[in-house]
Amino acid sequence: xxxxxxxxxxxxxxxxxxxxxxxxxxxxxxxxxxxxxxxxxxxxxxxxxxxxxxxxxxxxxxxxxxxxxxxxxxxxxxxxxxxxxxxxxxxxxxxxxxxxxxxxxxxxxxxxxxxxxxxxxxxxxxxxxxxxxxxxxxxxxxxxxxxxxxxxxxxxxxxxxxxxxxxxxxxxxxxxxxxxxxxxxxxxxxxxxxxxxxxxxxxxxxxxxxxxxxxxxxxxxxxxxxxxxxxxxxxxxxxxxxxxxxxxxxxxxxxxxxxxxxxxxxxxxxxxxxxxxxxxxxxxxxxxxxxxxxxxxxxxxxxxxxxxxxxxxxxxxxxxxxxxxxxxxxxxxxxxxx
Numbered sequence: 001x002x003x004x005x006x007x008x009x010x011x012x013x014x015x016x017x018x019x020x021x022x023x024x025x026x027x028x029x030x031x032x033x034x035x036x037x038x039x040x041x042x043x044x045x046x047x048x049x050x051x052x053x054x055x056x057x058x059x060x061x062x063x064x065x066x067x068x069x070x071x072x073x074x075x076x077x078x079x080x081x082x083x084x085x086x087x088x089x090x091x092x093x094x095x096x097x098x099x100x101x102x103x104x105x106x107x108x109x110x111x112x113x114x115x116x117x118x119x120x121x122x123x124x125x126x127x128x129x130x131x132x133x134x135x136x137x138x139x140x141x142x143x144x145x146x147x148x149x150x151x152x153x154x155x156x157x158x159x160x161x162x163x164x165x166x167x168x169x170x171x172x173x174x175x176x177x178x179x180x181x182x183x184x185x186x187x188x189x190x191x192x193x194x195x196x197x198x199x200x201x202x203x204x205x206x207x208x209x210x211x212x213x214x215x216x217x218x219x220x221x222x223x224x225x226x227x228x229x230x231x232x233x234x235x236x237x238x239x240x241x242x243x244x245x246x247x248x249x250x251x252x253x254x255x256x257x258x259x260x261x262x263x264x265x266x267x268x269x270x271x272x273x274x275x276x277x278x279x280x281x282x283x284x285x286x287x288x289x290x291x292x293x294x295x296x297x298x299x300x301x302x303x304x305x306x307x308x309x310x311x312x313x314x315x316x317x318x319x320x321x322x323x324x325x326x327x328x329x330x331x332x333x334x335x336x337x338x
Contacts, residue, residue, distance in 0.1 A: 001025060001032060003042075003063070012066060013051035014114055016233030017308045021046070021064035028068050028089075030177060034147040036065060045144070047175055049088065052115030053123060053235055054335045055315075057308035067118055069177060072098055080187050083137060085180045088118025092125075100212050105188030106135040106181070108215040109197075112222045114229060114236055118176045121152075122166040123333075124159045128218055129194030133159040137182040141166075141174035149177065162240050162333055190214060196221050225296045233302030234293065238315060239273040239330040252326060273322075273330045274298035280321045290314045312336060 007024035010016055023042060027033050037045075044062035069087040072095065076083040082104055086095055092115050096107045109130040121139050125132050136159070139152050158165040166174065188211050192198050200217040201209050209217075227234050244252070249269040253259065262270040277283065277297040284294035289306035292314075293299040300311055315332060322330050 001036065007064070009048070009051070009056060009060065009064065012048060013054060013056055014229035014233065014235050015055055015302050015308070015311065016229070017056045017302065017306075017311075019056045019308065020059045022059070022061045023063040024066065025063060026066050026068055028070070030069070030142070030149075033065075033067075033069075033142060033175065033177070036063075037142070037144055037147050039063075049119045050091070050114065050116035052229070053119060053333070054337055055235065055308050055311055056337050057312050058338065060337070065175075067116075067175065067177075069118070075180065077185065080185050082183050082185050083180055084183065085178055086117045087178050088116060088176050090117045091115075092117055092120060096215065099183060100215055103185070103211070105184040105190075105211045106130075107183070108211040109191055109194070109218055111215040111218040117179050121157055121159075121164055121176060121179060123162055124157075124164050126162070127222075128197060129191045131159070133157075135181045135183060137180040139176050139179045141170075141176045143174055145173070150174070161243060192217075226299060227293055227295075227301060232293075233304075233306070234299050235334045237273075237298045238300045238332060238334050239277070239298060239319075240333045241270050241273045242276075242328050242330050243268050243270050244328060245269075248328070252328065256326070271328065272298075276322045276326055276328065276330060277318055280318070280325055282318055282321070287314055292318070308337075312338070 004024045007021045008018055009021050010018040025036055042063035046060045046062045046064045048064050048066045068089040070089050071087040072090060073085050074082060075085045093112050095117055096111050099107050109128040113125055113127060120132050133154060136154050140149050141152060142149055190209060192201060192214060197217050200220055206213050226236060245268055260272050260275055264270055274297045282292045283297035285292050288310060289303040290310040291301050291303055293301050300315060302311060319330055322328060
């Protein structure tokens with residue numbers, strides 16, 4: 001195996017933060033993954049996938065293991081459902097396109113989300129009314145200490161809003177190696193009510209949309225709002241939309257009657273973090289090479305040579321201002337490595 005030293009991680013994180021890995025190895029097979037985990041010479045390890053949901057604020061004094069396991073396969077079907085197994089290193093949007101080519105429904109609303117498939121369950125990624133848990137069947141993960149593979153069902157994963165067991169009791173204990181999804185073959189459940197999807201479909205004069213139409217609408221909307229990480233360093237939405245109790249919501253609504261919100265099934269309320277940040281005057285603001293995107297206040301960006309610390313300081317400044325202004329705490333969605 002090829003373990004390299006002092007490798008820049010700038011190409012491996014979508015913020016484009018230039019920090020170094022003390023040691024670095026590319027993982028392309030399960031047997032190799034087991035062998036690397038068994039190396040006693042590298043007790044400190046850092047697991048890296050697509051690098052799309054993290055902010056690096058310092059050099060990584062450990063063995064960075066870049067999970068690059070590849071492969072997509074159909075493993076079963078029944079009635080109107082098909083089951084596909086996707087290896088952790090597969091790019092998420094390329095997976096979405098793969099399913100659309102085969103008329104498999106379920107991922108169209110999740111188009112153009114950055115990152116790789118292996119990290120999708122950790123975050124329970126979601127967009128436009130759909131979350132990963134809606135199509136999730138199971139995943140396999142390797143136990144770091146024992147190198148044994150374990151299967152996690154949907155129930156095992158304890159999915160919540162941008163949350164899972166892998167961010168809580170199983171954090172740092174497993175490496176997800178593959179994900180199995182349950183998709184539809186023909187009778188697709190189309191969700192067009194969320195966000196601007198219906199408006200975009202009307203703009204294109206589409207009355208009876210297909211899953212490809214919905215995917216294209218989502219891609220158009222996301223491209224109009226979100227910067228391409230290849231052009232401007234970013235990690236998509238930096239903050240989670242806060243979910244508040246009815247009591248907190250009523251107090252907020254009284255002072256902000258025109259604020260957008262979404263009522264949740266459990267009686268709580270979700271308030272768009274981007275709206276809160278924009279009302280605090282941060283949208284489009286730039287502080288050196290760290291800034292807030294001009295089209296979407298939820299996105300923090302690296303205009304060139306910003307450090308992770310500079311972006312983190314900006315995030316904390318935004319968080320503090322939102323709390324002082326609205327008495328609502330917005331929490332980072334991005335994994336901050338400090």
